[in-house]
Amino acid sequence: MKSVKNLLKPNKRNELYLLVVLIIYILANVPTPKPLAKLIDNIYGNAAVSVIAITLFVNTHPVVGVSSLIAAYELIKRSSIKTGSHAIRNQLPSEHKKINDFNKYNDFPITLEEEIVNKMAPLVKHSPAVGSNYKPVLSNSYDGVSIINKDI
Numbered sequence: 001m002k003s004v005k006n007l008l009k010p011n012k013r014n015e016l017y018l019l020v021v022l023i024i025y026i027l028a029n030v031p032t033p034k035p036l037a038k039l040i041d042n043i044y045g046n047a048a049v050s051v052i053a054i055t056l057f058v059n060t061h062p063v064v065g066v067s068s069l070i071a072a073y074e075l076i077k078r079s080s081i082k083t084g085s086h087a088i089r090n091q092l093p094s095e096h097k098k099i100n101d102f103n104k105y106n107d108f109p110i111t112l113e114e115e116i117v118n119k120m121a122p123l124v125k126h127s128p129a130v131g132s133n134y135k136p137v138l139s140n141s142y143d144g145v146s147i148i149n150k151d152i
Helices: 002-007 010-028 034-040 043-059 062-083 085-091 095-106 112-119
Strands: none
Touching (some): 034 043, 034 062, 043 062, 062 085
16 A cells, blocks of 8 residues: 555656556557557567566556556557467468378378389399490391481
C-alpha cells in the first residue's frame, strides 16, 4: 500500500499517467499502425523497444516498469502479427517436419522387380586376367553403314 501511495505523490504524476497509458494499451488491444509495425518488426526495432522497456523498468516505479515490459512485449507481438512474420514463423512447416513427411512418403516396400534383380547373378563375376592381350572383333555388318563416315 505504501508503494501505491508513493506513486500517487505529486512529483510522480508523470509515472502515473504513463502507467495509465500503458494499461490502456495492454487491455484495449490497440492495433499497431503498419508503418510503425514495419519499423519494429526486425532485430533493430525489437532491440530498441526492449532497451526502452528495460530503461523504464530500471528508472521508474516497479509497477510502471513491469507494465512497460508487458507493453513492450505486446507491441513486438502485435507488430509481428500486423506485418505477417508471426504467421510465417508459426504456420509454415519447419525443415525437420518437411524431411519427416518426405521420408514417410518415400518409405515403401521392396517391389518384386527389385527382389528378382537382387537375386540375379552379376554379369561379371571376376575381373579380367592381368596381362591379357585380346582385342574385340567386329563381326560382319550385313550392309550396315560404318559408324565413321569418311565422306564428311
